[in-house]
Amino acid sequence: MKVRLRDVADRAGVSVKTVSNVVNDYVHVAPATRSHVQALLDEMGYRPNLSARSLRVGRTGVIALALPELDNPYFAELAGFVVEAAEENGWTVLIDQTDGLRERELFVTAGFRHQLIDGVILSPVALGAEDLVGRGPGDVPLVLLGEKIAEGPADHVAVDNVAAARTATEHLLSRGRTRIAVIGDEPGPDRQSGVAGLRRRGWEEALAAATLPVDEQLVACVQSYQREEGARAMTALLRRGAAPDGVFCFNDTLALGALRALADHRLRAPEDVAVVGIDDIEDGRYSVPTLTTVAPDKEGIARTAVGMLAERLAPGADGIPPRDLRAPCRLVVRESTRGPAGRAQSRTAGREGRHLRR
């Protein structure tokens, strides 16, 4: 059933290596031999055994993408872009779900599926820079996504979280809101370095620039970045008395949860409370109301990450010091801070991004 070089070689009456040469477009093959062998290759349906090839050449053409969870739309969309970018490099993507568990993240960086993957793109949740010391040129090339580990020993791509958060907050301020809450702070050890800490800092900076005080009553913590928690946090904020007139959620799923909670309390966005998120996930373009958000350049992030891996894998790239790139992001204003659009405008909702690949 399986056709090997050997089988083709036997029938063609040439050596195995010659067939191999044809397969690999080696230059010095006589035209007659080439076409003869090629015909047999096609006829017999030869497919190279990639295990054997990779044992020999040390590359598999597979890279791993390790994400906390796939059912978070942000990661799902990002994964889609990574798969696309990888494909342009002739790579296939193996996806791993870490669930944000330290153990699994460590496993991934340590060379998960040893020798079966050429490189790893990881979006760490639990890992800190200290977990990566001791990584050397002998380890699998690693590219980190997101803010958790900046200035570590590995390549790194992220949005500028502080700037993004400031943009979101400033937008709420520009809409005349003065009691601006945040949803998404995370109590815990890495309050400074984590995503939450950075986004919170952006919020504080924007408030300070507007000479507004930081009111701890307006900070809602969450356990995870999912809709459920956003709804819970919003409800908690509303219960605390003096309600906010604007909420900056640390991501879109939290924001969608918050919108849902507002609806439960018969409050309207943006009239009663204006809501902003970060991520620009597809859902936010069709929610009721549509969600204002700070959109990271997901495609750019994916391409950059894949590109960095490509460079690491190129020969003689061992010496390159770890790089740290920022991806741009832009504000996308929708109904949750602007109010319902007219019909003409609203019908174009959702056309902002790419869609419908086919």
Add this chain to the structure above:
Amino acid sequence: MKVRLRDVADRAGVSVKTVSNVVNDYVHVAPATRSHVQALLDEMGYRPNLSARSLRVGRTGVIALALPELDNPYFAELAGFVVEAAEENGWTVLIDQTDGLRERELFVTAGFRHQLIDGVILSPVALGAEDLVGRGPGDVPLVLLGEKIAEGPADHVAVDNVAAARTATEHLLSRGRTRIAVIGDEPGPDRQSGVAGLRRRGWEEALAAATLPVDEQLVACVQSYQREEGARAMTALLRRGAAPDGVFCFNDTLALGALRALADHRLRAPEDVAVVGIDDIEDGRYSVPTLTTVAPDKEGIARTAVGMLAERLAPGADGIPPRDLRAPCRLVVRESTRGPAGRAQSRTAGREGRHLRR
């Protein structure tokens, strides 16, 4: 940097095979030898070269999951479950995005990444049963998801689309709706066999059982199953004059798009138009209004698919004829057909499914 069996064997003063035996928990190894070798394995940080191992044993422990698109929440959630189920079998999942393209789907079934993957789970969009003739026991084991190719030459898992659609329609009927539209029909060659055809048939059956006529004015076609198309189709329905009082959308993303279009037209769900979808995606639990849906057992589908692959890969399973399994689904009633819940009730929204893996 890389540690091979050979390296460990040299330092331990034993043969390569003995080290291999320790690694693989072979029984006949003297306890003293075992602990000695094990200590060295740990110290030197040995990791098996999976390329070499798979060349030898013919298995890689990697299965491929080929989906039309990852940014559709239904597929993203399904992918998450497949990754989980695969992991319990010690497998890793390689994800491929077919974009619903025939060419790519064919490529996948033909043994994509030859010898690097042990099996394939494919959710076909463009492929028909005729494309799979000629698959033999020598090919990669294949499990199909979804309705496109029933009774083909490969294993198959799907929800009973006709029943699901009937359930959805009957629910609308039970809420007193009589002008029930559908969104999601697809004009084209496989009108009968495709998902759209089956779901449409369920709708017709339910109407017939209620002695209601099928009104072609109430059928809205789409180009894809995304929010944008749902919104477009809903708008089209509203423009056609006699508006529907209920809409059955062939999936949840279409339904969310439809809800959005209703909001644009200042219409309320369910008061003016009741809306039902299929898929039970996370977004529908938090949308405004929350979305009534027919929920397939995604986790069950994933486990079944992985389980079928497992059986195919078990020794001596070549003879098993292709199997065809149906996954159950159940109606989940939410606001889009029931009206807003009281506060106490609404606070439990979203707790229906599993959440928060960590």
Add this chain to the structure above:
DNA sequence: GGCGGGGTTTACAACGATGTAACTGTCACG
């Protein structure tokens, strides 16, 4: 006619792991 130099082809040895079969011992048993 021998020699050098190319294009073309080949034999052989890897890559790192594991299955097979054979080789040691050691012990029990007749």
Add this chain to the structure above:
DNA sequence: CGTGACAGTTACATCGTTGTAAACCCCGCC
């Protein structure tokens, strides 16, 4: 004391592919 049985260990071949270096052939040139 010879014989088996069996635990423990090993040498060797093998999986399918590709890099290396050498062989081969044909041609032109001295």
